[in-house]
Amino acid sequence: MEKPLKWLDWAKQIQGIAQTGLAYAKDVYDRERYEQLRALSLEIMAEYTEVETGKLAELFAGEHGYATPKVDIRGVVIRNGEILLVREKEDGEWSLPGGWADLLLSPTEIAVKEVREESGYEVKALRLLAVMDNQKHNPPAPYHVYKMFIQCEITGGRAQEGVETSGVRFFGREELPELSRSRNTEAQIRLMFELLEHPERIPVID
Structure with missing residues (x-):
């Protein structure tokens, strides 16, 4: 497992403090300071990544309300000992x-929808296999994801390609x-x- 980058942790913590502060602050001067913190977090991210500032503002600093991790749903389909990938x-x-999880849909409904849209297969959801924190397993990202x-x-x-996919196949281990x-x-x-x-x-x- 890769060791988290300190600057990335710091930028995410600053962004979280700013987002939560903006959600609850009433004083105009406090809000101004939290906006400055949010801008600082974007400046750090822009300095050390190749992601354009506009995209960072949308994904990294575009959330509102109490700062909380995003949720990513993955459908796991195995047929004849092979796993479905797109x-x-x-x-x-x-x-x-x-x-990403969508509003008004449950996790299983999202899994079914995503498999259909990205692979062409109709499926039914059976059971939860795992819930993982991307900070513990995946490459560093500007946002925290479960x-x-x-x-x-x-x-x-x-099998049918989707708007966001260009291939659908089953692969052995x-x-x-x-x-x-x-x-x-x-x-x-x-x-x-x-x-x-x-x-x-x-x-x-x-």
Whole structure:
């Protein structure tokens, strides 16, 4: 597991303090100071990453209310000993179908929707496999994410690329392609194989 970068932790903490402060501050001078903290967190991120400031403001400092982690849902489908992955248009690498949690939808509803939209397969959600903190497993990111992995079973449909995907394939444990590591790591994919081979195991939770 990669050691977190200190500047990234500091920037996220400053952003969290600013976001929470802006949610509750009533005094105009306090709000001004929190806005300055938010701007400082963006300046740190822009200095040490290649992400443009506008994108950072949208993803990293665009949230409102009490600062809390984002939620990423991944659908886990295994058929004949192989796992379903989709190629992401954004980076050309492969991941479990999934994405950010949507308002008004439950985690299982999101898993079903994401698998359908990104792979073409209709599925039903069966059980929670794992909840992981991206800071403990994935490459450093400008935002804090909890990842939920949900086992799904194919009920229909066919392999079909989506708006955000350019490939749909099943892969064996020993033939995994280049993975989109911000979405899922090789260790996480291998853990999914293991959990599905041993359904008696309880979900893995950080």
